[in-house]
Amino acid sequence: xxxxxxxxxFTFHASVYSLGNSASDKLWFVFHGYxxxxxxxxxKFEFLHSDSFIIAPQALSYFYLxxxxxxxxxxxxxxxxxxVAIDNYISYLNSIYxxxxxxxxxxxKKISMLGFSQGVSTLIRWxxxxxxxxxxxxxxxxxxPEDIELAKARHIFDGKDxxxxxxxxxxxxxxxxxxxxxxxxxxxxxxxxxxxxxGKHEVPIxxxxxx
Numbered sequence: 110x111x112x113x114x115x116x117x118x119f120t121f122h123a124s125v126y127s128l129g130n131s132a133s134d135k136l137w138f139v140f141h142g143y144x145x146x147x148x149x150x151x152x153k154f155e156f157l158h159s160d161s162f163i164i165a166p167q168a169l170s171y172f173y174l175x176x177x178x179x180x181x182x183x184x185x186x187x188x189x190x191x192x193v194a195i196d197n198y199i200s201y202l203n204s205i206y207x208x209x210x211x212x213x214x215x216x217x218k219k220i221s222m223l224g225f226s227q228g229v230s231t232l233i234r235w236x237x238x239x240x241x242x243x244x245x246x247x248x249x250x251x252x253x254p255e256d257i258e259l260a261k262a263r264h265i266f267d268g269k270d271x272x273x274x275x276x277x278x279x280x281x282x283x284x285x286x287x288x289x290x291x292x293x294x295x296x297x298x299x300x301x302x303x304x305x306x307x308g309k310h311e312v313p314i315x316x317x318x319x320x
Contacts, residue, residue: 116193123201124167126151129158136209136218137163138243142226142251144174144182150225153314166205168231169198185231195234202235221245225312226281230254237262245270247320248301249312250279253293263298271301274316276308 126147137157141150151165168183186194209218220243224232229251235241237257246269273290275282287303294301306313 121169121197121201123169124148125205126165126167128155128163128165129161131162133160133162134218135161136220137161138220138222138232139163139165140222140224140228140232141165141168141183142228143184145225146181146183153312154317156314156318164205164209166202168227169201170194185227198231199235199238203239206239206241219244221247223247223249223312223317224251225249226251226310233257233262237265240265243269245272245320247272247274247317249274250276250282250310253290253297255293257297259297266297266299269299271299272320273301273303274313275303275305276311276313277305278308279310281310 124147128151135157137154139151139154141147145168147165147167151163154163154165157163168185170184170187171181172184174180174182185198222232222236222243222245224230224247226249229248230253232246232248234254234257236243236246238261240261246266248271271294273294275287291301291303304316306316
C-alpha cells in the first residue's frame with residue numbers, strides 16, 4: 110500500500126498575549142518553554158508593564174500535561190513534521206511582528222527578546238530566519254539550534270547585547286554543556302555573557318530585572 114503525505118494550507122487562528130502600554134518605545138517579546146502557557150508566563154514580567162509593552166506568543170500545539178484531561182500545556186514543535194511546525198510558528202511570529210511594525214514606522218522602539226527553555230531555540234530560529242531586528246537577547250536555560258544558516262546568524266547577532274542565564278541546579282544542564290554552548294555561540298558570531306544563578310530550570314526574574 111502506497112501512502113502519500115501532502116501539505117494543505119489553510120487559515121489558522123492563534124493566541125498572543127500582551128501586557129503594558131502599546132505606545133511605549135520599549136518592546137519585549139517573551140517566549141515560554143515546553144508545557145507552558147503564554148497567559149501564565151507573561152505574568153512573570155509584570156514588573157515591566159509600567160514603561161514597556163510585553164508580547165508573549167503562544168506555542169501552537171496544545172496537549173494535556175497528564176493523561177486525557179486536566180491541565181493543558183503547549184509545545185513549539187516536536188520531531189513529528191518538524192520542518193512544517195517550524196515554518197508554521199515562524200509565519201505566526203512574523204504576523205505578530207508585522208502588526209507591531211505598523212505602529213513603529215520610524216523604527217524607534219527598543220526591542221528586547223527573552224526565551225526560556227524550548228522558547229530559546231524557537232526565538233533564535235525566528236530572529237535569524239526572518240532577520241528580525243532587536244537590541245537585547247536574553248536566553249534562559251535553552252539550547253541553540255544548529256539548523257540555521259551560519260552567515261545569516263553572524264549578520265543578525267553582530268554587535269548585539271546577549272546573555273545566557275542558567276541555574277546551578279538545573280537538571281537539564283549537564284557537566285560540559287555550558288562550555289559546548291560557549292563554543293557554539295562563538296561559531297555563530299554571538300558574544301554572550303554567561304550568568305549562573307542559584308536555582309533550577311526557571312526564569313530568574315530578579316536577575317532579568319537587573320539586566
